[in-house]
Amino acid sequence: MNLTGIVYRPPYEADSLLLQVTQGCSHNKCTFCYMYPEVQFSVCPMEQVEADIDEYARYRPNARRVFLEHGDAFVLSADRLLKIAEAIHRRLPKVETIAMYASIQNIRHKTDEELRRLRVAGIHGLDIGVESGLDTALAYMNKGHTAEEAREQLLRLTAANMDYSFNAILGCGGAELWKENADATARLINAVQPHLLFIGSLHAEPGCRLYQDMKTGVFKECTIGQLLDEQERLLCQLDLKDTYYFGSHPSNIVPMQGYLPDQKQEMLAAIRETREQLRAHLNEFPKRGGEGSILNR
Numbered sequence: 166m167n168l169t170g171i172v173y174r175p176p177y178e179a180d181s182l183l184l185q186v187t188q189g190c191s192h193n194k195c196t197f198c199y200m201y202p203e204v205q206f207s208v209c210p211m212e213q214v215e216a217d218i219d220e221y222a223r224y225r226p227n228a229r230r231v232f233l234e235h236g237d238a239f240v241l242s243a244d245r246l247l248k249i250a251e252a253i254h255r256r257l258p259k260v261e262t263i264a265m266y267a268s269i270q271n272i273r274h275k276t277d278e279e280l281r282r283l284r285v286a287g288i289h290g291l292d293i294g295v296e297s298g299l300d301t302a303l304a305y306m307n308k309g310h311t312a313e314e315a316r317e318q319l320l321r322l323t324a325a326n327m328d329y330s331f332n333a334i335l336g337c338g339g340a341e342l343w344k345e346n347a348d349a350t351a352r353l354i355n356a357v358q359p360h361l362l363f364i365g366s367l368h369a370e371p372g373c374r375l376y377q378d379m380k381t382g383v384f385k386e387c388t389i390g391q392l393l394d395e396q397e398r399l400l401c402q403l404d405l406k407d408t409y410y411f412g413s414h415p416s417n418i419v420p421m422q423g424y425l426p427d428q429k430q431e432m433l434a435a436i437r438e439t440r441e442q443l444r445a446h447l448n449e450f451p452k453r454g455g456e457g458s459i460l461n462r
């Protein structure tokens with residue numbers, strides 16, 4: 166199988182077939198990102214993609230879900246994605262869903278008709294790093310979209326009947342804007358009503374601009390207490406009809422998941438209980454290990 170470099174995938178894609186169709190990320194300049202620093206973005210040749218599908222057809226003929234790699238595979242043209250979907254369905258007839266990472270810009274570059282055709286071909290379950298609803302935070306993080314652009318494009322996905330995960334990062338506004346970040350992000354999430362909400366917390370690895378900015382004090386990281394307050398403030402304001410909140414990422418002070426609105430009170434109680442347990446440490450900064458995992462939880 167041609168999977169090059171470090172391969173990232175969302176945690177809930179653990180059982181999916183990982184099929185590489187691009188290398189790196191076409192954007193590759195988010196301030197906090199350390200995923201593909203040295204990788205020049207390129208599109209994998211169709212012959213290589215077909216050879217990988219053939220190999221999967223021999224070893225995992227009953228697979229139901231495929232996740233296209235790498236960083237923003239939805240950048241591919243609708244024609245190319247339809248060709249890949251057709252090749253998958255021909256050799257792996259039980260596949261129901263073809264998911265991948267996507268950016269707001271990737272959606273903007275597709276027409277409504279293309280989105281509908283992609284959905285019919287089984288492409289949905291997009292994993293989208295929206296990160297925040299606060300324009301100041303989005304601009305600093307260099308995401309390449311505003312909150313309003315995210316709202317427009319996500320509603321286009323819903324109109325095309327495509328499910329997606331809205332990925333948001335607690336702490337994106339830093340210590341100075343954590344309240345504004347929670348409020349604006351809750352507003353955006355409520356406006357688009359995602360099927361899945363994936364919550365992580367901001368962390369920086371050597372090699373990205375955010376790491377330097379945290380070291381020099383240009384960006385002021387949230388304390389443990391502020392991260393808990395932001396998570397609580399966000400959750401309190403969420404007014405969702407039917408969304409799964411996936412917050413089990415190791416970067417979170419309180420890893421949790423559950424259905425909203427049904428489990429909201431239970432989840433708020435868990436945050437408040439953790440705040441009590443960590444009362445002596447609320448003004449400290451999180452100590453982090455691999456993938457931003459919290460060591461002083």
Ligand code: SF4
Nearest residue numbers: 190193194195198236
């Ligand atoms: S879009 Fe994703 S993979 Fe690309 S630079 Fe931003 S965070 Fe990294």
